[in-house]
Amino acid sequence: MxxxxxxxxxxxxxxxxxxxxxxxxxxxxxxxxxxxxxxxxxxxxxxxxxxxxxxxxxxxxxxxxxxxxxxxxxxxxxxxxxxxxxxxxxxxxxxxxxxxxxxxxxxxxxxxxxxxxxxxxxxxxxxSALLAGLASAGLPSDRFLFAGFPPPKSAARRSFLEGLLSVRATLIFYEGGSRLAASLADMAAVLGDREAVVGRELTKMYETLYRGRLGDLAADPRLDAPKGEIVILVGPGEELAAAPEDADAALAAALIRLKPADAAAEVAKALGLNRRDLYRRALELQGR
Known part of the structure; x- marks a missing residue:
């Protein structure tokens, strides 16, 4: 009551x-x-x-x-x-x-x-629906990107999602119930079968959170055109290993400003690589 x-x-x-x-x-x-x-x-x-x-x-x-x-x-x-x-x-x-x-x-x-x-x-x-969803989703919250409403047509939506592939953060979307299943299927196809949460009617009487992988959520009959306001949260994907040439280019740019140890630390944080390996490579690049 x-x-x-x-x-x-x-x-x-x-x-x-x-x-x-x-x-x-x-x-x-x-x-x-x-x-x-x-x-x-x-x-x-x-x-x-x-x-x-x-x-x-x-x-x-x-x-x-x-x-x-x-x-x-x-x-x-x-x-x-x-x-x-x-x-x-x-x-x-x-x-x-x-x-x-x-x-x-x-x-x-x-x-x-x-x-x-x-x-x-x-x-x-x-x-705010996006913050309410993030607070209850149980997905990484130290970095997140609010991407708004995906395009309504599948081709445009997939192109839009491809632009988010390199984002190392939890992704947050709003979506209408009638397009929810199709959007989840496109997300699974483009972003990979990531961990995700769908929040429906947050703060209201019929508030519901659906948790699972994108592919499973896309096939869930409960999410086929549900009524109410929808927020989708998609966890970060697997980080892609940086190519050696990317690390060398980043180190070369950092060495213009920093000492080898500091340059290695900066690039390690940016690319998710081992700092000690990068330090040795920085010394090699300087001819030491």
Missing amino acids: ARDLPTPVFDDAPLAAGLYVVATPIGNLRDITLRALDVLNAADLVLAEDTRVTGKLLAAYGISAKMMRHDDHVAEEARPRIMAALAMGQRVALVSDAGTPLVSDPGYRLVREAAQAGLPVFAIPGA
Whole structure:
């Protein structure tokens, strides 16, 4: 049984003028932060990807705010009005339908233009599907790359994935349920049968994590067009051994700046090779 939403107690401290990039819940409305509620309650204008979706969030917390639609279809036309409001000292909050704005959502150009005009821009952090997925996946998290939505057509998607083959990090994608199985199959074919996790409906009532190899997940009937929001996390592949000529080229470049021991350490870290072997090779390259 769902618990009642908390009764907000808004901070009555004055809110500074500027553009506020406000993260909103990705499912569970209780994931809104107190600071986000303060900003939304005090804002002169709330820019919403879909005013109906944001309206439900505001109503749940008793917030009455002036809203303006701000999505990819109207952003260019609306930006001069928004910039004028910011220049006049208004407090403008930017939200997306769910999660952190600009992460596969509209808003990048507005933030850039405001920053270039010297206007204050504040990030109000909160929920993010990619970080929620990473936190629960159990895949390496020291380095990760968010790659957004793969192309919808298989040929373009495979070309897109080939560009990620050399990335030594956990890869994170968003995907629609109707294309999930096809995307997983292309990932297995291009990236190899890596360890992966599919997160569905994170933070919501039917939140589910599916773990396995890409090939097995692609064939899992439960992942054939499931409903809900999807995040895919793919573990790093096997590191490819660097060719000898690659190591020599890297050492030669490093030796211009560094002593042999330091050059060997730098190249060893970059290419995943043995430092002692590289040190001996560095001395050979210097004719010692």
